[in-house]
Amino acid sequence: MPNAADMQWFKDQFQSAAEPSLTGTPLTIDLITALACQETGEVWPILRKKGLPVADILRLCVGDTIDASGGRGAFPKTKADLLREPQGQAIFTLAHDALVEMAQHIPAYAQVARKPDKFCHGFGMFQRDLQFFKNDPDYFLDRNYAQFASTLGQCIDELKRALKKLGFDTRTSLSDLQLAAVGIAYNTGRFIPSKGLKQGFFDGSRFYGELLFDFIQLAHTVAPQAQTPALPPAADGAALLPLASPVTAQGPMFRVLTQDGMLRLRKAPEVSDPPQANVIAHLPVGHPVRAITGKRVKGFLEVETSLSGGLLRGFASAKFLEPEAHDTAVPVIDAEAAPPSTGIVAVYMPRKSGVTKRTGPANAHSLNEPRQPGRSGTTPAQLCDELAAIIAWLAVDDPAHQRYQPHSGLTFCNIYAHDYCHLAGVYLPRVWWTGKALTLLAQGKPVEPLYGDTIAEVRANDLFRWLRDFGIPFGWRQTGTLTKLQQAANQGGIGIIVARRKEDGKSGHIVMVVPETQEQTARRGADGEVTAPLQSQAGASNFQYGRGRANWWNGEEFAESAFWIHA
Incomplete structure (x- = not known):
């Protein structure tokens, strides 16, 4: 599986070439990096570590195989389907030879490459499928997939179609979850929101969407030389989580001013029945908020704020909001990277001896059973x-x-x-x-x-x-x-x-x-x-x-x- 070092190589080689194609879209270089990892990550990371020239690496980015018996729904289902097309023999020969050449460097493909009827159906770093051969044979026969600009161009065109299908084509930016949804549509042709990231090809452990999201997150931790990554890398045994989200509302500033208690931030501009049912959060006295528009709705203002690092958006009663004299940013507090080692530090129940077990009664000690599990993973x-x-x-x-x-x-x-x-x-x-x-x-x-x-x-x-x-x-x-x-x-x-x-x-x-x-x-x-x-x-x-x-x-x-x- 590609790692941060592989992504570093990809960005060093291709980010400057890719960025012009992303201008005017909500697509990001981290999505492109993640797609390259997801589509051909079993090929190019190995090739680049062998020191092959970039041109050879791009040419050898082929994969996914079909044989005479087929086994898929799209064209070509079988070798015979391909041979019936004009120039079918030429593309079969190219697709088989590409598999053989790639397998000389990628041991996992060696056995399948020895079968004379096997051939690739994914071409280029972003794996344009052979199903498009009927409409665009030159892309495959002329080996355009071996040129980064060409393979990226096909990828961007398909991503733009996915953006339009999801209603994201007019957006200027997307969240990582939304970018992953675009990637799922790129892979499958559609995205079903209610399924979350569990969509696309399933490798027996995780779905395409889950793996793509993982790669997007990891891509945030690397940047071309002389640039600063968006995220610091995670320590072993810790998850890679996004930084606290900033407040982006542009309306007027207010501060919470209640007579007693805290101010309820609600999902809708109304007091629910019971009153707690639509509450998102409780804001303390003096807490800053920024209005979305400053226009009242049923006596409420829609506001955005950050509370202990959490971005909150909802409706607050206008009568408990006091205009802020100074237009300052709402502060965003993020979690500390390491716990304190002096001052107010962690404390545990002292232990003279003995083992605290799950089978014992509840007490103030922490578990210390032999061979109890832990968390040390890196993915x-x-x-x-x-x-x-x-x-x-x-x-x-x-x-x-x-x-x-x-x-x-x-x-x-x-x-x-x-x-x-x-x-x-x-x-x-x-x-x-x-x-x-x-x-x-x-x-x-x-x-x-x-x-x-x-x-x-x-x-x-x-x-x-x-x-x-x-x-x-x-x-x-x-x-x-x-x-x-x-x-x-x-x-x-x-x-x-x-x-x-x-x-x-x-x-x-x-x-x-x-x-x-x-x-x-x-x-x-x-x-x-x-x-x-x-x-x-x-x-x-x-x-x-x-x-x-x-x-x-x-x-x-x-x-x-x-x-x-x-x-």
Whole structure:
């Protein structure tokens, strides 16, 4: 599979040549790089490491094979189909010889190339298919596919058709998910929003759309020499997640000014029944927002803002918004790359000896069983597989795992969330410093963790506050939509939904949002937006995978809720 070094080579060789073709479109060089990786990534990375000239590499970018028995729907289904066409023998000879020459360098193709009836049907770095031979024979017979400008031109033309089909042709920019949708249409001829990225060719593990999105993300981490990449590379065992989104609204600035409590940001310009049902977020007093237009709708203003790194867009009651005297940008806070090593640092329940097991009763210690799984992968597929292994190993629904089983009115969503994060190498506290200890730590003084004195157990309500107050320094940030939350999990990252109860003595709730599998998926609407992410939880009911009660975090029992992600 192509890596960042391969993408670096591709951009060094071709970015300057490709950029003029992208002008006036929402297509990006990172999409083009990702398509090259997806279409012929099993060929050119090997060839470039062998030191072949660029011209030879381009000529040898062929693949996908057909033989006399066929086995596909498009022309040519078989060798006989091809031979019946004018110049059919010439193109068959070219397509077979191209396979043989390429296989001299790519061992995976050596066996198939020895079969005399086998021939390629994908030509060029972006794999224009032989089905177009009837209408454009010269592209193949004259080996135009071996010229970068020519193969790119065919790719751009097909991408433009996909843009138009998806209604994106008038856009000036697209999100990475939208670019991946364009790529899926490039591959299959269509895109079904409700299926998300699970579309296109399936390699037995991941779909074309999923792999293409992975490549788009990875392409953000490399740039031609003397240029700065859009994203820093991810550390081993961590997901590559996008940076916090900026506020792009251009309307007037306001600040939240409520008489008591926080301001509800709503999906629609109306108070829902019950009032919490259409709430997106709660904005604190003094928080800056920027209006979309500044025009009131039923007493509401549509606004955009950033809260703990999460881009939020919704409707706020205009009577609780005060015009800002100075027109400044809404600040966007992103997660810290590394947790603090001095001052207010991570803390765990001290352990004198012994092993904390899933089969034991709930307590304040973190798990330390022998051979417990972890997360160390370097690709989204590896990270997702490791998170799936963590879920299976924790087996929250196994009655033998007493640590998570509800009893006597007690539930343990907080402990399950801690254990999942702990195994994944992410800090979510099981115990945290008391107020006294935090004061001393902030002064730079040493503090010994003493249960009941300087540390105390944290529950779901406490975790809501901890994420708000300390999440950013420990690598957490909010995200504004369920779609972004699910996609972060699908990249092998850590996702959380947490809700704080109105009555502080009663339990809040926290669930993990986990990577989708072939069997277990999130629910998406007809527009492709996630309406119910894939969740894993302990609580009144324990399940490894599920969608939970619809919008449970907006229940009237909760004062506020938030979506959080961590690499």
